Amino acid sequence: MKIVEGKPEDLEEISRLEKICFPGEQAAGREQILNRLRIYPNHFWLLKDVEKGLAGYADGLVTSRNRLEDELYDDPLLHEESGDWQMIFGLAVQPEFRRRGYGGQLLRHVIKTAQEQGRKGLVLTCKEALIPYYTGFGFCKEGISLSIRGEIIWQDMRLNFTKENERGDDTVCPK
Secondary structure, eight states: EEEEEEGGGHHHHHHHHHHHHSSSGGOOOOOHHHHHHOOOOGGGGEEEETEEEEEEEEOOOESSSSSHHHHHHHHHGGOOOOOEEEEEEEEEOOOOGGSSSSSHHHHHHHHHHHHHHTOOOEEEOOOGGGHHHHHHTTTTTEEOOOOOGGGGOOOEEEEEESSSSSSSSSOOOOO
């Protein structure tokens, strides 16, 4: 397995996996994915198996905003390469590769990359059932997200690289 940056020629494999992992309205469309690959390929990480191809991916833009807002998913031009926060839009693993630690491998790579780039941390939203998974990597739950993607309830999660509460409210998010 190796982690590489996404390229537009990876679009078909990524689109197929997106539909498997994110049902209905939760999934990004082909055009959204293609635009992400064109605008910030260095923030679209693919886990590839030499023989079987795409095993998984993680992606998300960088921004100075400290919350993951729905418009960030839809407009890749909001990417700010010098921004403070690495957003995570998706962490997806092919069903045949699940429960082998590959999602964690991708997530640790994203965390390390964001730290090396001098970000303040990472922000993502997830379903309630995935909170324990992400807290295992140091993320903390901040509460119900304002996101309405896919018309489900999302939880805001944050991994701070500093001790300060970067959200600017009463949320306590320890390092």
